[in-house]
Amino acid sequence: xxxxxxxxxxxxxxxxxxxxxxxxxxxxxxxxxxxxxxxxxxxxxxxxxxxxxxxxxxxxxxxxxxxxxxxxxxxxxxxxxxxxxxxxxxxxxxxxxxxxxxxxxxxxxxxxxxxxxxxxxxxxxxxxxxxxxxxxxxxxxxxxxxxxxxxxxxxxxxxxxxxxxxxxxxxxxxxxxxxxxxxxxxxxxxxxxxxxxxxxxxxxxxxxxxxxxxxxxxxxxxxxxxxxxxxxxxxxxxxxxxxxxxxxxxxxxxxxxxxxxxxxxxxxxxxxxxxxxxxxxxxxxxxxxxxxxxxxxxxxxxxxxxxxxxxxxxxxxxxxxxxxxxxxxxxxxxxxxxxxxxxxxxxxxxxxxxxxxxxxxxxxxxxxxxxxxxxxxxxxxxxxxxxxxxxxxxxxxxxxxxxxxxxxxxxxxxxx
Amino acid sequence: xxxxxxxxxxxxxxxxxxxxxxxxxxxxxxxxxxxxxxxxxxxxxxxxxxxxxxxxxxxxxxxxxxxxxxxxxxxxxxxxxxxxxxxxxxxxxxxxxxxxxxxxx
Amino acid sequence: xxxxxxxxxxxxxxxxxxxxxxxxxxxxxxxxxxxxxxxxxxxxxxxxxxxxxxxxxxxxxxxxxxxxxxxxxxxxxxxxxxxxxxxxxxxxxxxxxxxxxxxxxxxxxxxxxxxxxxxxxxxxxxxxxxxxxxxxxxxxxxxxxxxxxxxxxxxxxxxxxxxxxxxxxxxxxxxxxxxxxxxxxxxxxxxxxxxxxxxxxxxxxxxxxxxxxxxxxxxxxxxxxxxxxxxxxxxxxxxxxxxxxxxxxxxxxxxxxxxxxxxxxxxxxxxxxxxxxxxxxxxxxxxxxxxxxxxxxxxxxxxxxxxxxxxxxxxxxxxxxxxxxxxxxxxxxxxxxxxxxxxxxxxxxxxxxxxxxxxxxxxxxxxxxxxxxxxxxxxxxxxxxxxxxxxxxxxxxxxxxxxxxxxxxxxxxxxxxxxxxxxxxxxxxxxxxxxxxxxxxxxxxxxxxxxxxxxxxxxxxxxxxxxxxx
Numbered sequence: 001x002x003x004x005x006x007x008x009x010x011x012x013x014x015x016x017x018x019x020x021x022x023x024x025x026x027x028x029x030x031x032x033x034x035x036x037x038x039x040x041x042x043x044x045x046x047x048x049x050x051x052x053x054x055x056x057x058x059x060x061x062x063x064x065x066x067x068x069x070x071x072x073x074x075x076x077x078x079x080x081x082x083x084x085x086x087x088x089x090x091x092x093x094x095x096x097x098x099x100x101x102x103x104x105x106x107x108x109x110x111x112x113x114x115x116x117x118x119x120x121x122x123x124x125x126x127x128x129x130x131x132x133x134x135x136x137x138x139x140x141x142x143x144x145x146x147x148x149x150x151x152x153x154x155x156x157x158x159x160x161x162x163x164x165x166x167x168x169x170x171x172x173x174x175x176x177x178x179x180x181x182x183x184x185x186x187x188x189x190x191x192x193x194x195x196x197x198x199x200x201x202x203x204x205x206x207x208x209x210x211x212x213x214x215x216x217x218x219x220x221x222x223x224x225x226x227x228x229x230x231x232x233x234x235x236x237x238x239x240x241x242x243x244x245x246x247x248x249x250x251x252x253x254x255x256x257x258x259x260x261x262x263x264x265x266x267x268x269x270x271x272x273x274x275x276x277x278x279x280x281x282x283x284x285x286x287x288x289x290x291x292x293x294x295x296x297x298x299x300x301x302x303x304x305x306x307x308x309x310x311x312x313x314x315x316x317x318x319x320x321x322x323x324x325x326x327x328x329x330x331x332x333x334x335x336x337x338x339x340x341x342x343x344x345x346x347x348x349x350x351x352x353x354x355x356x357x358x359x360x361x362x363x364x365x366x367x368x369x370x371x372x373x374x375x376x377x378x379x380x381x382x383x384x385x386x387x388x389x390x391x392x393x394x395x396x397x398x399x400x401x402x403x404x405x406x407x408x409x410x411x412x413x414x415x416x
Numbered sequence: 417x418x419x420x421x422x423x424x425x426x427x428x429x430x431x432x433x434x435x436x437x438x439x440x441x442x443x444x445x446x447x448x449x450x451x452x453x454x455x456x457x458x459x460x461x462x463x464x465x466x467x468x469x470x471x472x473x474x475x476x477x478x479x480x481x482x483x484x485x486x487x488x489x490x491x492x493x494x495x496x497x498x499x500x501x502x503x504x505x506x507x508x509x510x511x512x513x514x515x516x517x518x519x520x521x
Numbered sequence: 522x523x524x525x526x527x528x529x530x531x532x533x534x535x536x537x538x539x540x541x542x543x544x545x546x547x548x549x550x551x552x553x554x555x556x557x558x559x560x561x562x563x564x565x566x567x568x569x570x571x572x573x574x575x576x577x578x579x580x581x582x583x584x585x586x587x588x589x590x591x592x593x594x595x596x597x598x599x600x601x602x603x604x605x606x607x608x609x610x611x612x613x614x615x616x617x618x619x620x621x622x623x624x625x626x627x628x629x630x631x632x633x634x635x636x637x638x639x640x641x642x643x644x645x646x647x648x649x650x651x652x653x654x655x656x657x658x659x660x661x662x663x664x665x666x667x668x669x670x671x672x673x674x675x676x677x678x679x680x681x682x683x684x685x686x687x688x689x690x691x692x693x694x695x696x697x698x699x700x701x702x703x704x705x706x707x708x709x710x711x712x713x714x715x716x717x718x719x720x721x722x723x724x725x726x727x728x729x730x731x732x733x734x735x736x737x738x739x740x741x742x743x744x745x746x747x748x749x750x751x752x753x754x755x756x757x758x759x760x761x762x763x764x765x766x767x768x769x770x771x772x773x774x775x776x777x778x779x780x781x782x783x784x785x786x787x788x789x790x791x792x793x794x795x796x797x798x799x800x801x802x803x804x805x806x807x808x809x810x811x812x813x814x815x816x817x818x819x820x821x822x823x824x825x826x827x828x829x830x831x832x833x834x835x836x837x838x839x840x841x842x843x844x845x846x847x848x849x850x851x852x853x854x855x856x857x858x859x860x861x862x863x864x865x866x867x868x869x870x871x872x873x874x875x876x877x878x879x880x881x882x883x884x885x886x887x888x889x890x891x892x893x894x895x896x897x898x899x900x901x902x903x904x905x906x907x908x909x910x911x912x913x914x915x916x917x918x919x920x921x922x923x924x925x926x927x928x929x930x931x932x933x934x935x936x937x938x939x940x941x942x943x944x945x946x947x948x949x950x951x952x953x954x955x956x957x958x959x960x961x962x963x964x965x966x967x968x969x970x971x972x973x974x975x976x977x978x979x980x981x982x983x984x985x986x987x988x989x990x991x
Binding site for chain 3: 323330335336
């Protein structure tokens with residue numbers, strides 16, 4: 001890869017500058033992560049996770065966005081009184097330093113995304129902080145929607161979500177940006193789901209058509225906890241996302257869901273690692289993609305069951321609909337199973353066109369070719385869409401999908 | 417309808433039994449001269465891994481890719497040995513004096 | 522039990538396959554290690570044409586230049602200089618029955634292997650005495666125009682056809698081990714089946730009287746001309762003992778329009794062997810290629826039989842069984858490259874790991890643009906029989922054409938305690954019950970094996986199960 005030790009506009013001085021007015025503990029934390037970046041700034045390109053997406057074209061010259069537009073973080077005052085904190089990271093550092101310092105930047109992620117994780121922990125200037133104390137259940141979905149400006153910049157927000165024992169919350173982070181300018185959006189998210197807690201986390205990306213998104217999402221699921229994450233990839237030119245999922249306590253369950261709808265010359269490349277360390281845990285993955293024009297999707301997912309994890313259950317699935325001659329997919333679900341005491345373990349991957357029988361059937365009902373295709377794609381996505389509990393979140397995701405799939409009907413579904 | 421373009425090579429630049437990489441009118445090519453004095457040219461790309469053939473060897477009329485041994489016919493572009501399966505384009509070559517001229521579409 | 526010293530076994534005179542000339546024997550000094558001189562000497566002793574000597578030397582240069590692969594099994598213990606690259610028939614007869622490991626001798630007894638065959642399998646005897654059987658088969662094949670020889674002999678007897686195809690499916694520089702094989706190959710089978718000829722009897726390696734049947738660097742080339750069909754079988758379910766610790770064979774197969782080839786291998790090398798093989802076939806229009814691959818032995822096997830579907834409606838199948846006991850790693854699978862429209866493929870892999878064994882499925886389905894109508898199904902199932910065993914699946918897919926149907930499914934499971942309980946309640950011991958379940962697991966592939974292999978396979982599994990459960 002051409003990148004090796006080539007500079008970015010981001011340097012040690014940048015980190016010093018942005019942390020000038022921050023508390024000492026945070027300056028120290030940023031510096032130690034920056035040293036990690038310097039030690040190992042980029043993947044080599046020969047790692048399995050990086051073979052299919054070259055970083056040569058990554059826009060590296062943009063200045064760091066130090067005054068990012070913030071989402072409006074609305075929270076019911078009654079919940080705030082009970083100790084729920086839902087705000088941007090900078091505000092959280094100022095108003096709840098103890099909470100942030102107890103949970104921020106304490107863990108590393110999988111090697112494939114390590115350098116990007118480190119970069120964002122050193123140079124974050126935005127991102128969401130959600131903290132839910134023990135036993136508190138936040139029923140209403142929390143939504144953080146950021147609209148990024150036009151321009152060539154580098155933006156590396158870090159989101160930190162901490163659910164204590166028995167807490168519950170649902171969060172959607174949505175980001176959009178205009179078409180045209182090449183920018184580097186390197187958002188990372190650290191989701192800590194405590195024992196018996198329940199998290200629903202959705203990430204909806206509607207970035208502009210020249211943006212490179214290099215993301216990392218780390219989810220740690222505690223004993224008997226339950227986490228569902230959903231990544232909806234609609235925009236960007238190149239989107240490389242690393243999912244690090246650890247079932248570290250006994251008896252937790254998790255589901256990683258994904259919806260990808262890409263066109264033009266987009267490349268969406270997802271790598272995931274589901275690490276089952278605790279016994280009686282369940283972790284499933286379902287990533288669905290619809291690829292138009294000359295878009296490509298790659299998926300390299302590893303399910304790892306450790307020797308000490310008994311009676312685990314996992315199924316990893318990646319299905320790709322190819323909707324034009326130049327679209328392509330490379331789904332590679334990998335299993336590394338180190339014990340025989342498993343309840344269920346498997347994976348499946350498919351790639352191909354719409355079944356001509358399905359198409360014929362739809363058209364024989366009077367739909368045009370386009371309408372038939374749109375309806376079938378919508379039906380294809382239903383397996384994931386049906387698992388979105390929250391109606392407002394489902395609506396926003398369907399709205400984003402409609403833009404890509406081109407379905408008037410989707411808009412009706414949203415309105416209904 | 418092809419037109420001849422000077423490859424920027426003289427006959428002395430290509431030893432018999434070798435290929436030389438050269439870019440002609442923006443097209444990366446491998447120009448080769450067999451031991452028995454025939455000249456040919458193919459695209460400088462191995463359709464197996466997308467890399468170039470440039471440093472490869474010429475064995476008879478077979479241009480051999482240095483990375484995995486795939487072979488292409490210097491005169492037709494046909495695949496003569498796996499792992500590539502897709503042929504490359506071939507272009508006629510003639511000499512004008514000692515200048516090598518490649519006919520491109 | 523002591524047997525006569527096999528070094529005293531007489532090597533037949535007038536040996537057809539070239540290089541047991543007593544004069545040459547006395548000139549040749551056996552030594553370890555690889556160099557350009559060793560490569561040249563091998564070629565000279567075989568009396569090869571210059572083009573083959575040149576190709577061997579070129580391949581040797583590629584072998585030296587190429588690094589070892591960084592993926593797959595652990596090959597760090599292989600010392601290329603600690604290997605004999607040229608072994609004659611008499612050199613091979615130096616092994617004595619006393620050297621044959623206990624576990625192998627016991628397996629022979631339990632499987633009821635006849636005495637003469639035991640010696641042959643253990644590399645102790647001079648050669649398996651199937652001369653009469655062989656001659657009759659040979660006559661039938663000649664009548665059909667089928668060529669079936671050792672590769673060494675085919676080079677000199679059929680040079681044009683040999684040169685036309687040799688190295689076109691797996692070139693010398695394809696990978697490090699293929700380069701090694703191209704430099705030092707010896708033995709293997711050459712088969713040519715003429716147009717429209719159907720060879721009914723499966724051709725087996727030991728039909729050629731050639732003590733290189735278990736050669737380290739075999740090179741096999743099979744050409745099935747248009748509309749023909751042939752089934753080739755190599756190996757044996759009973760364990761084969763050899764002191765040679767590196768086996769690196771290359772098999773190239775060309776299946777022309779409308780032809781059909783099945784290549785069955787059952788490998789059960791002793792547990793000191795590194796078995797690193799490159800096997801590849803090309804299938805043209807309406808052709809069918811089937812690899813049936815059983816990996817039971819060796820310390821490490823890395824083998825991915827491949828099929829390049831180059832003509833419309835060509836079909837490729839890989840049926841793979843892998844069994845890894847303690848201290849074994851079977852890294853196997855299959856690759857299919859769809860390079861023409863309306864091609865189809867099926868890969869079925871069944872693997873079993875027990876003790877501290879490890880099985881890995883590694884495969885690739887690649888569809889080039891323009892190959893519309895391609896259909897492929899890959900099904901990998903793994904059974905893990907013990908706590909410390911391990912199973913991995915690495916299924917690669919590169920799909921660059923829209924109008925296709927490509928799917929892959931895999932499961933990993935253990936022998937269910939309810940299943941076991943049910944069978945034991947019918948009066949079976951735990952080992953018998955486990956064996957039955959495992960045999961049921963691999964049945965879809967075993968039923969494709971020639972009868973005698975299938976029977977032996979089932980008995981072998983039974984034996985393995987006695988160590989597995991409890």
